[in-house]
Amino acid sequence: MALLQISEPGESNAPHQHRLAVGIDLGTTNSLVATLRSGEAVCLPDEQGCSLLPSVVHFDGRQALVGYEAQVLLSSDPLNTIASVKRLMGRGRDDVKRLGEVMPHEFVSAEDSAALRIRTAGGDYSAVEISSEILKELARRAEQSLGSDLAGVVITVPAYFDDAQRQATRDAARLAGVNLFRLLNEPTAAAVAYGLDRDADGLIAVYDFGGGTFDISILRLNKGVFEVLATGGDSSLGGDDMDHALGEWIIEQAGFTDIDALLARRILSAARSAKEQLSSAGSTTIRIEAPQPWQTEIKREQFEALIEPLVKKTLSACRRAVRDAGVAKQEVAEVVMVGGSTRVPLVQTMVGDYFGREPMNKLDPDQVVALGAAIQADILAGNKPDNEMLLLDVLPLSLGIETMGGLSEKIIDRNSAIPVAKAQEFTTFKDGQSAMSIHVVQGERELVSDCRSLARFELRGFPPMVAGAARIRVTYQVDADGLLSVSAQETTSGVTADIVVKPSYGLTDTEIESMLRASMEHAREDIELRMLKEQQVEARRVIEAIDAALAQDGSVLLDENELSQIQLKRDELQAAVGSGSTEELKNLIKAVEDVSETYVARRMNASVQQALTGKQIDEVDV
Amino acid sequence: MAIHLSDLAASRVQHFLENRGKGIGLRLGVKTTGCSGLAYVIEFVDELREGDEVFESKGVKIVVDPKSLVFLDGTEVDFAKVGLNEGFQFKNPNAKDACGCGESFTV
Numbered sequence: 145m146a147l148l149q150i151s152e153p154g155e156s157n158a159p160h161q162h163r164l165a166v167g168i169d170l171g172t173t174n175s176l177v178a179t180l181r182s183g184e185a186v187c188l189p190d191e192q193g194c195s196l197l198p199s200v201v202h203f204d205g206r207q208a209l210v211g212y213e214a215q216v217l218l219s220s221d222p223l224n225t226i227a228s229v230k231r232l233m234g235r236g237r238d239d240v241k242r243l244g245e246v247m248p249h250e251f252v253s254a255e256d257s258a259a260l261r262i263r264t265a266g267g268d269y270s271a272v273e274i275s276s277e278i279l280k281e282l283a284r285r286a287e288q289s290l291g292s293d294l295a296g297v298v299i300t301v302p303a304y305f306d307d308a309q310r311q312a313t314r315d316a317a318r319l320a321g322v323n324l325f326r327l328l329n330e331p332t333a334a335a336v337a338y339g340l341d342r343d344a345d346g347l348i349a350v351y352d353f354g355g356g357t358f359d360i361s362i363l364r365l366n367k368g369v370f371e372v373l374a375t376g377g378d379s380s381l382g383g384d385d386m387d388h389a390l391g392e393w394i395i396e397q398a399g400f401t402d403i404d405a406l407l408a409r410r411i412l413s414a415a416r417s418a419k420e421q422l423s424s425a426g427s428t429t430i431r432i433e434a435p436q437p438w439q440t441e442i443k444r445e446q447f448e449a450l451i452e453p454l455v456k457k458t459l460s461a462c463r464r465a466v467r468d469a470g471v472a473k474q475e476v477a478e479v480v481m482v483g484g485s486t487r488v489p490l491v492q493t494m495v496g497d498y499f500g501r502e503p504m505n506k507l508d509p510d511q512v513v514a515l516g517a518a519i520q521a522d523i524l525a526g527n528k529p530d531n532e533m534l535l536l537d538v539l540p541l542s543l544g545i546e547t548m549g550g551l552s553e554k555i556i557d558r559n560s561a562i563p564v565a566k567a568q569e570f571t572t573f574k575d576g577q578s579a580m581s582i583h584v585v586q587g588e589r590e591l592v593s594d595c596r597s598l599a600r601f602e603l604r605g606f607p608p609m610v611a612g613a614a615r616i617r618v619t620y621q622v623d624a625d626g627l628l629s630v631s632a633q634e635t636t637s638g639v640t641a642d643i644v645v646k647p648s649y650g651l652t653d654t655e656i657e658s659m660l661r662a663s664m665e666h667a668r669e670d671i672e673l674r675m676l677k678e679q680q681v682e683a684r685r686v687i688e689a690i691d692a693a694l695a696q697d698g699s700v701l702l703d704e705n706e707l708s709q710i711q712l713k714r715d716e717l718q719a720a721v722g723s724g725s726t727e728e729l730k731n732l733i734k735a736v737e738d739v740s741e742t743y744v745a746r747r748m749n750a751s752v753q754q755a756l757t758g759k760q761i762d763e764v765d766v
Numbered sequence: 767m768a769i770h771l772s773d774l775a776a777s778r779v780q781h782f783l784e785n786r787g788k789g790i791g792l793r794l795g796v797k798t799t800g801c802s803g804l805a806y807v808i809e810f811v812d813e814l815r816e817g818d819e820v821f822e823s824k825g826v827k828i829v830v831d832p833k834s835l836v837f838l839d840g841t842e843v844d845f846a847k848v849g850l851n852e853g854f855q856f857k858n859p860n861a862k863d864a865c866g867c868g869e870s871f872t873v
Contacts, residue, residue: 147846147853150782150792151809182782183810289850
């Protein structure tokens, strides 16, 4: 018996033509999937009634375990259990070196690919593959909950995700076998969940305080388009820090000295449940099961005093983001609360006081991003009438091209609404130039070295022309997911280069800088090597010329002594070609030339005589 | 002539109407489509059309167009959870045969 959902007036679909779509919040700590049922956005729970799926994957050679089953193995089998894989998305080996200190895994990188893999008992897995396991699990849950195949999904990503990170997320969706309608910025999704996209234009602050991360985004809604004006935050500040602050207080109060891993875990879990209690109660009891059991009463005020420094930290990030956005905090019309830590009453009041307005918190802060994604997915699946405006997003960073002198010429400016395509014409620098190297960069800085390198490719084989005559049209196209493709065409000849942009994986500014410095340090060596190569080529040329000449007329024009002198110097040079220094080769070449000087002169005379012999003066071509 | 909602169906409809923020009731109907001839329609109602019959069941207004009513008379609408899935079900005494999925039926 079919289970039917209520449609909007006049929009009942024919049987079997429902376009099922879900929104997925692929989070660092937890992931969720949501859909629209009878007009209401709801998160889809698992068989146990839990909406949250811990973003943890365990590999042991059998089927991958995802979620709670994997989470319980985190402490017993840390090497084969991967948490927080989102932090590795679109990242290369060098980025991960820093993270490597906090992640226990063994990283391996294949020769032929920049992507990094984690070694587990079940094989090596990339961040994309690990994320795809989480997506598969959520898609399976969605298909079971909706009773049919999915038409497509919307996946949310942080507003600050760059092209490589977005591409990796898209790859994970493809690998999981789900049809990705598009990627959506997390703060935008939160604003959509509250229906702010239908409100009047204005500024929106999205305050996202999760378990392990804090993000603040300042958005501007302008004619149905959300612009990201500024983002900020702290990737290692979250609710876990509140648990630790309270945990330290417990240790101090109880006078625990000998703390093993088990006791530490008990203290932390007691702290966490006390924190949750204090969100609704004025006081609660903390009990610790220890060799000497200990318990105490804690008041909300005491807890708030402990966590106030953490909340203040988030507010100073808010202050910076507001300043970066170039707006005044009084201009912010709405403040949207996202993430479990915003349940703490002190967070609500301090954020409310800072922005001078009541934050929006009616929706479950853990679910709000997924709910917004579900609303967007439903629109994209075509379940809404055409007059529902499609939500547009904007580029977080400008996209540019490298021009002479290592400068970045912006082709698409940041905050352009996407999808967008823009073209610009460039020309050649040298006479006869028939190829051009195109370097795609992302960032706001003027120098290419300060921007992020996304891709390089070459346009080859257009006809040589004088400098400045060629017309090379470079087109940048960004699709609705914020992903970039670049093409170049020489317009007078029609030669084109269509390339797939493979984002170079996550070089940080410091790494780019050190690469540049290395190229300068090696400059002298490079030049010296080049000069040596040139002398070796010259030596071979001289030897070949001498050999050819001696074979032709050496015995005629030279006496034995002269011939052996030349042979001697020639052999010395020959012996030195592979081993001699630039200077030695230069001297030996000169020695060969000196000793052959008379021989060369005689050859010249001989050939002149040969040319003139038996000819009248007027027959000679002069 | 009458159509009824189960208790659970009525409370779910109330909830969805409140969440939607507008609408006067629930439209039930049939249309000639689907693999077995007729398919159920279940929609929110913003305005009545000419000839609509309006019933009230457990506080919910049920709107049915006269053409559909002959196929729906005596139907009870329930709300069910099956595994992870949930939704409305039609228990229709007029239906003689349904397609495997139950989305469409014949009379």
